[in-house]
Amino acid sequence: MFTILVTGATGNVGRPLVTQLATAGVDVRAVTRNPDSANLPPGVDVYRTALDGLPGSDAVFLNSRALGDRLRATVEAARAAGVQRLVALSAINADDDFARQPSRVRGDRNKEVDELAAGSGLEWVSLRPSVFASNFAGMWASQIRGGDIVSGPYATASVAPIADADISAVAAHALLTDDLVGQRIPLTGPQALTNAELVETIGAALGRPLEYHELPPDLVRQRFVDIGFPEAFADAYMGLLAETVQRPAQVTADVEKILERPATSFASWASDHRHLFN
Numbered sequence: 001m002f003t004i005l006v007t008g009a010t011g012n013v014g015r016p017l018v019t020q021l022a023t024a025g026v027d028v029r030a031v032t033r034n035p036d037s038a039n040l041p042p043g044v045d046v047y048r049t050a051l052d053g054l055p056g057s058d059a060v061f062l063n064s065r066a067l068g069d070r071l072r073a074t075v076e077a078a079r080a081a082g083v084q085r086l087v088a089l090s091a092i093n094a095d096d097d098f099a100r101q102p103s104r105v106r107g108d109r110n111k112e113v114d115e116l117a118a119g120s121g122l123e124w125v126s127l128r129p130s131v132f133a134s135n136f137a138g139m140w141a142s143q144i145r146g147g148d149i150v151s152g153p154y155a156t157a158s159v160a161p162i163a164d165a166d167i168s169a170v171a172a173h174a175l176l177t178d179d180l181v182g183q184r185i186p187l188t189g190p191q192a193l194t195n196a197e198l199v200e201t202i203g204a205a206l207g208r209p210l211e212y213h214e215l216p217p218d219l220v221r222q223r224f225v226d227i228g229f230p231e232a233f234a235d236a237y238m239g240l241l242a243e244t245v246q247r248p249a250q251v252t253a254d255v256e257k258i259l260e261r262p263a264t265s266f267a268s269w270a271s272d273h274r275h276l277f278n
């Protein structure tokens with residue numbers, strides 16, 4: 001029997017991944033800091049740390065946010081424990097200037113997780129997704145609950161959001177088959193959309209006339225700082241967005257190729273996740 005250890009198991013990618021792997025009939029070990037409230041599917045074994053769950057695992061899904069400063073030690077311990085395969089959750093922009101990677105400021109290590117997996121001597125796959133669709137619920141749901149206007153910077157900034165469950169479906173494929181071994185795979189949604197188009201799309205799913213109102217970048221940057229974000233985060237986030245204005249985001253066909261079905265559109269994701277905005 002194949003045993004897979006999933007770090008970040010209660011998160012955006014980890015939770016659907018755990019379900020997909022359990023449904024596929026493999027032994028799943030889920031890592032969470034809060035086993036009692038994790039609410040994972042029956043039959044899934046729960047561990048408080050990745051190190052606890054490594055002995056006897058055949059493959060490991062690495063989430064650098066969840067592993068934090070234990071990332072390198074976990075990769076080394078995986079090798080020592082006889083793990084055969086590492087699947088890293090990286091990011092499409094992992095090789096870009098760090099000053100344009102806002103999530104590094106909160107500790108994500110998408111370049112390092114990719115390099116550690118690829119340099120581990122084990123079988124490896126590095127998944128490099130674009131922005132997750134769920135980000136837009138986090139960013140905009142409270143404004144949408146309060147009215148039909150979403151305010152933010154750069155109405156024409158472009159992204160190709162990927163449904164979180166498409167990432168986990170590709171991760172399951174990377175863990176369960178040999179098809180993707182040794183590859184760095186850029187994963188995106190099927191379409192580049194501007195901020196204004198994303199808001200309209202959510203509005204269509206909700207049956208409401210939502211509109212995006214562009215705010216001056218300096219004002220948005222200052223608001224981030226005022227509510228407690230580090231200046232480095234505000235600068236990286238604003239810089240990243242500014243670079244995508246008037247330049248359609250990269251769209252790749254890898255999700256469709258790997259899953260042998262179209263990647264989930266943002267419209268379909270929004271329709272399936274209306275509850276997040278109500």
Ligand SMILES: NC(=O)c1ccc[n+]([C@@H]2O[C@H](COP(=O)([O-])OP(=O)(O)OC[C@H]3O[C@@H](n4cnc5c(N)ncnc54)[C@H](OP(=O)(O)O)[C@@H]3O)[C@@H](O)[C@H]2O)c1
Pocket residue numbers: 007008009010011012013014031032033034038063064065066067068089090091092103107108109110128129130131132135
């Ligand atoms: N969001 C995006 O648009 C995007 C795009 C590309 C790449 N990525 C990358 O994807 C990774 C994040 O994946 P995700 O969204 O699935 O993760 P997530 O949902 O934010 O977190 C996964 C789990 O890790 C634990 N966790 C979260 N923050 C933690 C912290 N500070 N310290 C220790 N444990 C923590 C939590 O589990 P417990 O509370 O159960 O322990 C959480 O459920 C990051 O490396 C990010 O840069 C994100």
